[in-house]
């Protein structure tokens with residue numbers, strides 16, 4: 304017979320609520336935390352604006368002039384955000400997206416300005432994609448039959464990568480979902496001596512209805528959709544294949560996007576990834592919380608914080624969010640209250 308004593312649990316002795324008794328205890332046993340440094344602020348800069356323009360579909364988000372961009376960037380950096388992701392909206396668009404790699408294109412001018420003014424005090428990133436620059440609004444150039452031409456697009460991305468690196472970007476955010484884009488960009492960067500420029504691959508980017516407000520933010524010209532290059536919402540396993548390819552091609556960081564509807568993909572990708580993994584809380588996710596709060600349906604601030612800790616719990620190392628500055632300031636305030 305087994306002579307070990309049997310410790311019978313008294314009825315009700317297992318009480319998980321015990322660890323939830325006080326705010327201090329909850330803080331102590333918290334499994335995940337938000338830090339300002341984990342938050343990356345996406346920003347829009349539009350050519351020939353004379354003053355910043357608010358976006359109706361994203362309350363609180365602006366299309367910036369170069370001046371207001373710099374001011375907002377300084378504010379974000381002072382709040383301690385981890386970095387800035389820039390999107391440019393050119394005055395003139397064409398089939399090839401020529402302004403994307405023009406040294407004086409709006410995005411490259413903005414990068415140069417921020418790098419000159421902010422130096423190494425933050426991490427400056429650029430969206431590397433053609434959709435803001437093409438007259439048809441697709442992420443690549445078109446073949447004669449109107450389809451998006453993968454390999455011709457890679458040449459454009461390579462040129463864009465060199466222009467952005469030369470303008471001072473620390474990290475390039477490859478969001479176009481063309482096959483082979485990481486290898487093409489890495490090769491172009493190395494061939495021009497930009498060995499230290501980091502490649503962030505939007506490894507698993509899904510064709511999503513939640514990009515809606517972003518289309519207003521970049522004055523998108525797109526008719527139709529991106530389903531021949533962005534992933535289908537039904538496919539999780541395919542995201543891991545994309546991730547594996549991007550890492551093999553030299554991605555330094557990978558990303559899953561959108562965020563909230565794809566937390567399972569994020570968790571699987573985080574478990575599989577040998578490199579840092581980020582998430583993008585996209586425009587539609589932002590808009591849902593802002594408008595639900597405006598309607599009095601939810602409490603805005605706790606909803607924002609809950610949405611962000613969800614990304615951390617799912618395994619994201621950092622999150623792109625339009626609330627980055629506000630949340631960083633909030634977190635700083637809380638730390639100050641306690642000390």
Ligand code: PBG
Pocket residue numbers: 430432433434435442478479513514515516517529584585586587
């Ligand atoms: C492509 C790009 C998009 C977003 C970021 N990069 C739009 C798209 O793929 O349609 C969306 C970001 C957001 O919705 O907040 N340049």
